[in-house]
Amino acid sequence: MIILGVAYLSDASACVLKDGKLLSAISQERLNRVKLWHGVPHDAIAAALKLAGVSIDEVDLIATHGKVPADRSDIPFAQKRAAIERQDLPKEIKAQQLDYLEQRRQHEARVISERTPAFLAELDRYRKPVHVIEHHTAHAASAYYGSGWDRCYVITADGWGEDASATVWESANGVGKRIGLTYTFDSLGYFYGSVTKALGFRPHRHEGKVLGLAAYCTAPKSYPEIARMVDCLPGELRFVGCMENGLYRPHYENPRLEQYVARFPREDVAAAVQVRLEEVVTRLVDALPGENIRIALAGGIFANVKLNQRIAERPRVADVYVFPNMGDGGLSAGAAWHIHHQLTGAKPEPFLGALLGNEIGDDEMLRELQGGGLDYTRQNDLAGKLAELLAGKNVVIRVAGRMEYGPRALGNRSILCHASDPSINDWLNKRLQRSEFMPFAPMTLVEHADECYVNAGKARDAARFMTVTYDCKPAMRAACPAAVHIDGTARPQIVDAATYPEVHAILSRYRDLTGTASVINTSYNMHEEPIVCSANDAIRAFKQSGLPYMALGDYLVTQ
Numbered sequence: 001m002i003i004l005g006v007a008y009l010s011d012a013s014a015c016v017l018k019d020g021k022l023l024s025a026i027s028q029e030r031l032n033r034v035k036l037w038h039g040v041p042h043d044a045i046a047a048a049l050k051l052a053g054v055s056i057d058e059v060d061l062i063a064t065h066g067k068v069p070a071d072r073s074d075i076p077f078a079q080k081r082a083a084i085e086r087q088d089l090p091k092e093i094k095a096q097q098l099d100y101l102e103q104r105r106q107h108e109a110r111v112i113s114e115r116t117p118a119f120l121a122e123l124d125r126y127r128k129p130v131h132v133i134e135h136h137t138a139h140a141a142s143a144y145y146g147s148g149w150d151r152c153y154v155i156t157a158d159g160w161g162e163d164a165s166a167t168v169w170e171s172a173n174g175v176g177k178r179i180g181l182t183y184t185f186d187s188l189g190y191f192y193g194s195v196t197k198a199l200g201f202r203p204h205r206h207e208g209k210v211l212g213l214a215a216y217c218t219a220p221k222s223y224p225e226i227a228r229m230v231d232c233l234p235g236e237l238r239f240v241g242c243m244e245n246g247l248y249r250p251h252y253e254n255p256r257l258e259q260y261v262a263r264f265p266r267e268d269v270a271a272a273v274q275v276r277l278e279e280v281v282t283r284l285v286d287a288l289p290g291e292n293i294r295i296a297l298a299g300g301i302f303a304n305v306k307l308n309q310r311i312a313e314r315p316r317v318a319d320v321y322v323f324p325n326m327g328d329g330g331l332s333a334g335a336a337w338h339i340h341h342q343l344t345g346a347k348p349e350p351f352l353g354a355l356l357g358n359e360i361g362d363d364e365m366l367r368e369l370q371g372g373g374l375d376y377t378r379q380n381d382l383a384g385k386l387a388e389l390l391a392g393k394n395v396v397i398r399v400a401g402r403m404e405y406g407p408r409a410l411g412n413r414s415i416l417c418h419a420s421d422p423s424i425n426d427w428l429n430k431r432l433q434r435s436e437f438m439p440f441a442p443m444t445l446v447e448h449a450d451e452c453y454v455n456a457g458k459a460r461d462a463a464r465f466m467t468v469t470y471d472c473k474p475a476m477r478a479a480c481p482a483a484v485h486i487d488g489t490a491r492p493q494i495v496d497a498a499t500y501p502e503v504h505a506i507l508s509r510y511r512d513l514t515g516t517a518s519v520i521n522t523s524y525n526m527h528e529e530p531i532v533c534s535a536n537d538a539i540r541a542f543k544q545s546g547l548p549y550m551a552l553g554d555y556l557v558t559q
Helices: 028-032 042-052 075-085 091-126 135-147 188-198 207-214 223-227 255-261 266-287 305-312 328-344 362-371 382-391 424-431 446-452 474-479 501-514 535-545
Strands: 002-007 013-018 021-027 061-065 130-133 151-161 164-172 175-182 230-233 238-241 293-298 317-322 355-359 375-378 396-399 402-404 413-417 441-445 493-495 518-523 549-552 555-558
Touching: 002 042, 002 328, 013 042, 013 328, 021 028, 021 042, 021 328, 028 042, 042 355, 061 091, 061 135, 061 328, 075 091, 091 130, 130 135, 130 328, 135 151, 135 164, 135 175, 135 293, 135 317, 135 328, 151 188, 151 266, 164 188, 164 238, 188 207, 188 238, 188 255, 188 266, 207 266, 207 305, 223 266, 230 266, 238 266, 266 305, 293 305, 305 317, 362 535, 362 555, 382 396, 382 413, 382 501, 382 549, 396 535, 413 424, 441 446, 441 501, 446 474, 446 493, 493 501, 501 518, 535 549
Parallel strands: 002 061, 021 355, 061 130, 151 293, 175 238, 293 317, 396 549, 441 493
Antiparallel strands: 002 013, 013 021, 151 164, 164 175, 230 238, 355 402, 375 555, 396 413, 413 518, 441 518, 549 555
């Protein structure tokens, strides 16, 4: 059975699943160069089919998301409205809160009745049966089936989808049972996003900057008010937005919140929102029954790698898995996996590696290099040459092999450099036009991970995809200060030879030369651009960055 998976929300994507095996997956943004593009991803659909070596005629069905639950109603909104009306608040604030709630209800009604049907209707052009599942069911499927585990809990959390902003599942023997649901207006995604907006950043895009800033404050004075914005109801396994202080609202335009956070340094507010997020999510985790539990995670909230670390550190948690494309770009794979199991009864293959995108052909590389006015030479031992350059404290771009599916560059569309000089965070971020406080992440040989990170054996599979942080051991802090954030953590990519043979070879040769098992790995893109996809993208960004070396396939390019 061949299934075409499609996701049409932010970071729209497509994938091809054949007999339970994921053959290809790619996001539309990589092709049209519009970051986090949303809509039916026709270019990505064509690319995914081509990469999988199948035609649309061979596809049996399309799997996607957007199903409205049969039991969805306005009852949760009515309950929230009654709770607001019971509050002892000034009349104007109460009226504002009720207005916010009504705006949210109307917005969701429009999306469900107009936008989603329009996207689904657009898939009719492919003349294939379209199987539609719920948004959070697709997220949960991506986490559960991607993990390869037979039994675990699954938590999903993001902005919102159909009738929920977070769900909790008990999954076993290939089937998930939902045991908790958070309503859309109680969204953790909107909580974090509203503070992101109030700090002057762009919500749904710059939450990572808030996370980076949070490490610069250890005792946030804004915490008492920020903490009142969200809570967790452990007995019900759901989150709740607390609106009694008038700061929180389902959308981002809240002048009272902006006025409040203006009283504090942005690092203070960032720390407060991060601490509160960690508190409420781990409170839910602590309420899950059992010992030595495994937890699989998906949804945009779990792009927050520090939160994922806190979950992994809970005493009863044995392991944590984060689906590598945890945001809405991962819905294509989740939908395809869910429908595959639903129709065949067989579990799909787990997510073994993210290298599912395009590979640049040699003809394309040569054509772009010859027209690019750059010096280049084909290397017989490129791994050795790159190791030498890195050991000589040079910055090297690597564009080779199949592109990664998901938000992280894992060595095939990456900028690599030594991690011994902490000043690199300032000057390389400036070269790439990125925020100066954003930390760089290391890639580390799996054979030496335990020497570098505390509890590196836990959430090891998540660390293969850079989706969790660890506390760094003294040896790592001393040898690689540029890859250690101010709070003593790092977000490593643990590199093994089976998954990343070429990158593992480079890193092994580098260690032979330097005695260090880690280098910095940051995605190859200029600020606010998607990760590079084509040879043309790579050369254009190379010229713009002014960096000295790029490995494009087997060619070493210099400028």
